[in-house]
Amino acid sequence: MxxxxxxxxxxxxxxxxxxxxAKTIDVAAGDGAQARLQEALIVAEPGDVVQLGAGRFVLxxxxxxxxxxxxxxxxxxxxxxxxFTGQQGAGEGLLVTSDDVTLRDFAVENTKGDGIKSKGADNxxxxxxxxxxxxxxxxxxxxYGIYPVSSTGVLVDGCEVSGASDAGIYVxxxxxxxxxxxxxxxxxxxxxxxxxxDAFVNDNFVTRNTGGILVFDLPNLPVMGxxxxxxxxxxxxxxxxxxxxxxxxxxxxxxxxxxxxVMANDSVSIAKNHLDANPTAHxxxxxxxxxxxxxxxxxTPRNVLILSNEFGLxxxxxxxxxxxxxxxxxxxxxxxxxLWDGLGQPPRASDGSNSYALSLNLPSQGSGLGQARPKVLLxxxxxxxxxxxxxxxxKAPPYPGAPHELEARITR
Amino acid sequence: MRLFAAAxxxxxxxxxxxTAPAPAANDxxxxxxxxxxxxxxxxxxxxxxxTKPAPGVTPYRLNTPLWSxxxxxxxFLYLPPGAQAKANGDGLLNLPVGSALIKxxxxxxxxxxxxxxxxxxxxxxxxxxxxxxxQTDARLVLAGARIDTRTPAGEAISYAIPNKxxxxxxxxxxxxVVPIGPKARNLSAQWLxxxxxxxxxxxVPKITRRVPLWEERAKAPLADAARGYLDANCAHCxxxxxxxxxxxxxLAWEITDPVMLGFGKRPVAAGRGSGGLQFDIVPGKPAExxxxxxMASLEGGVSMPEVGRASLDRDGLQVVEAWIKGLR
Numbered sequence: 001m002x003x004x005x006x007x008x009x010x011x012x013x014x015x016x017x018x019x020x021x022a023k024t025i026d027v028a029a030g031d032g033a034q035a036r037l038q039e040a041l042i043v044a045e046p047g048d049v050v051q052l053g054a055g056r057f058v059l060x061x062x063x064x065x066x067x068x069x070x071x072x073x074x075x076x077x078x079x080x081x082x083x084f085t086g087q088q089g090a091g092e093g094l095l096v097t098s099d100d101v102t103l104r105d106f107a108v109e110n111t112k113g114d115g116i117k118s119k120g121a122d123n124x125x126x127x128x129x130x131x132x133x134x135x136x137x138x139x140x141x142x143x144y145g146i147y148p149v150s151s152t153g154v155l156v157d158g159c160e161v162s163g164a165s166d167a168g169i170y171v172x173x174x175x176x177x178x179x180x181x182x183x184x185x186x187x188x189x190x191x192x193x194x195x196x197x198d199a200f201v202n203d204n205f206v207t208r209n210t211g212g213i214l215v216f217d218l219p220n221l222p223v224m225g226x227x228x229x230x231x232x233x234x235x236x237x238x239x240x241x242x243x244x245x246x247x248x249x250x251x252x253x254x255x256x257x258x259x260x261x262v263m264a265n266d267s268v269s270i271a272k273n274h275l276d277a278n279p280t281a282h283x284x285x286x287x288x289x290x291x292x293x294x295x296x297x298x299x300t301p302r303n304v305l306i307l308s309n310e311f312g313l314x315x316x317x318x319x320x321x322x323x324x325x326x327x328x329x330x331x332x333x334x335x336x337x338x339l340w341d342g343l344g345q346p347p348r349a350s351d352g353s354n355s356y357a358l359s360l361n362l363p364s365q366g367s368g369l370g371q372a373r374p375k376v377l378l379x380x381x382x383x384x385x386x387x388x389x390x391x392x393x394x395k396a397p398p399y400p401g402a403p404h405e406l407e408a409r410i411t412r
Numbered sequence: 413m414r415l416f417a418a419a420x421x422x423x424x425x426x427x428x429x430x431t432a433p434a435p436a437a438n439d440x441x442x443x444x445x446x447x448x449x450x451x452x453x454x455x456x457x458x459x460x461x462x463t464k465p466a467p468g469v470t471p472y473r474l475n476t477p478l479w480s481x482x483x484x485x486x487x488f489l490y491l492p493p494g495a496q497a498k499a500n501g502d503g504l505l506n507l508p509v510g511s512a513l514i515k516x517x518x519x520x521x522x523x524x525x526x527x528x529x530x531x532x533x534x535x536x537x538x539x540x541x542x543x544x545x546x547q548t549d550a551r552l553v554l555a556g557a558r559i560d561t562r563t564p565a566g567e568a569i570s571y572a573i574p575n576k577x578x579x580x581x582x583x584x585x586x587x588x589v590v591p592i593g594p595k596a597r598n599l600s601a602q603w604l605x606x607x608x609x610x611x612x613x614x615x616v617p618k619i620t621r622r623v624p625l626w627e628e629r630a631k632a633p634l635a636d637a638a639r640g641y642l643d644a645n646c647a648h649c650x651x652x653x654x655x656x657x658x659x660x661x662x663l664a665w666e667i668t669d670p671v672m673l674g675f676g677k678r679p680v681a682a683g684r685g686s687g688g689l690q691f692d693i694v695p696g697k698p699a700e701x702x703x704x705x706x707m708a709s710l711e712g713g714v715s716m717p718e719v720g721r722a723s724l725d726r727d728g729l730q731v732v733e734a735w736i737k738g739l740r
Contacts, residue, residue, distance in 0.1 A: 248678070
């Protein structure tokens with residue numbers, strides 16, 4: 001039988017948007033939750049919803065999802081709790097390795113490693129998910145709360161993370177990213193965008209972390225060249241938790257009291273944020289400080305723009321070597337809003353009297369703070385952009401953020 | 413132990429007798445889209461205890477195997493009638509659709525689980541089966557299971573049978589499930605020769621550098637013993653297309669870049685797994701090397717590999733420690 005082409009096209013479109021047999025798989029808390037929930041995550045088919053009931057799911061092992069297009073939905077981030085306090089194995093609470101997945105309305109508590117990790121999981125949505133280490137900030141807590149990595153298309157929206165011993169929300173080696181409307185507190189880093197491109201970080205409430213929002217690029221990784229990031233309309237307030245990251249991790253070097261920190265990235269705009277009560281510095285723009293062997297890596301920040309932010313009191317108790325001495329020499333008893341290590345080109349700023357920066361004036365990449373020759377400067381309004389490699393010159397970078405399809409998936 | 417030794421003895425016999433004309437194994441179960449509920453449905457074995465291979469099922473061993481709480485393992489390779497594996501240099505044998513790899517785990521003298529890797533038309537599928545108390549059949553456990561048992565060293569452990577997704581975590585390469593074990597460099601020269609002679613392998617591949625036999629590692633160069641161990645135990649995740657690709661730490665046999673191998677490499681997402689240490693490997697200093705620290709840990713979120721072990725591999729640790737100590 002020959003089917004009319006139009007009919008086939010319509011049927012195909014229907015199959016793509018709503019699989020014919022999409023179903024809801026209900027999973028209740030209670031005895032055998034580990035096996036029942038894991039089995040549901042395995043037998044689910046594209047389009048299915050795994051619906052978690054209200055209550056506490058007591059789990060002994062990490063869970064994982066490897067089916068495209070599945071939604072895992074709970075009864076609310078305070079009602080449905082995946083409790084990993086007794087976890088015996090696996091590196092995270094929930095691992096997602098498939099595309100087009102939506103995680104929403106549930107909580108993950110006390111995982112031994114990371115909270116929720118999605119790797120190579122394109123077009124993922126985390127919506128109103130909570131990840132908490134209930135004992136507060138501790139070095140023995142897991143590293144990342146919400147951890148999408150090696151993915152294209154990431155939306156983290158309306159989530160809450162606290163207690164992560166590395167970053168609450170960490171997006172790594174990914175692109176087309178939106179992180180918005182989240183509440184992150186008492187993590188080492190509140191939000192971290194690392195070795196990633198095209199990220200939009202907006203309207204988050206970031207408080208009581210060691211450092212609020214970090215945009216980093218690190219050497220020797222499969223994906224490098226982070227940049228094209230907009231950080232806007234965030235409230236970055238009172239990030240004063242002492243650094244509790246295990247040594248060896250890059251965030252262990254972040255001084256307590258940092259608001260927004262940019263390290264070795266290209267094209268980062270920091271605009272219209274409200275920064276207050278960050279005792280070391282509201283904004284820090286620095287080069288990668290360690291020695292490295294990687295010819296592909298650029299350790300300096302480029303094209304950083306600081307614009308129209310509101311600054312409250314900050315820089316009044318800097319937590320780095322020599323900070324107290326610096327402070328003693330200043331009449332204001334607080335460091336300027338922006339701290340720059342003095343390497344590469346200075347960030348641009350046009351906030352008038354808010355545009356003063358403290359330059360550490362380091363002589364070269366990798367210099368220790370002992371070699372700082374600090375001075376205060378007014379940041380320039382214009383800086384000639386560094387030369388763009390010919391291969392990239394013709395390409396305009398995409399507007400940062402997750403694809404619209406991801407926003408459409410969640411209804412408010 | 414005796415059962416498994418018998419199975420290995422059968423290796424020669426199975427190879428000598430050419431592929432039987434009538435398929436004893438159930439090719440339907442191996443290749444259709446369903447998940448057979450019991451191991452018996454495949455017909456890979458002629459006895460209930462899964463030790464006597466059916467025609468087309470060939471026992472094999474790896475020179476240096478993956479360590480799983482000291483469990484004794486019996487490995488079998490199934491080829492459908494008339495099918496032939498193709499050599500691929502010193503790498504993974506190319507097994508045709510319809511093939512299967514079967515691995516049975518035994519602790520305290522009892523069959524624990526059998527993992528089946530099926531090459532279906534749509535790709536490889538990994539399925540875990542748990543043996544019953546009577547040791548007469550194994551049942552599919554998609555969601556995995558935990559069993560209280562003891563290691564050969566006498567440690568009480570909660571042994572974890574991986575769930576279907578965890579099978580894939582280790583077996584995924586670029587998102588697709590692939591076999592890990594039967595790489596020509598990690599198979600014996602004699603076995604490859606016999607397999608080819610039996611018509612089941614197109615040619616005997618040339619191996620320039622073979623992974624040493626684990627029990628004879630003392631005779632092998634230390635670097636080969638350690639790198640063979642890391643290749644078999646770590647490299648399925650720690651490779652550019654594996655589950656740990658984002659770590660940038662790559663431990664496969666063929667890697668030569670010192671930073672990729674961890675020398676002076678800082679961790680990226682180790683969290684408390686770093687143990688307060690700065691580098692994955694500090695040449696000469698195993699105690700300052702994160703790689704060794706995580707191998708020597710039993711704590712969730714720290715210990716490596718993340719799945720598949722609940723006790724310490726003291727032999728493996730010893731070899732890796734000695735290797736790092738000797739590095740300059």
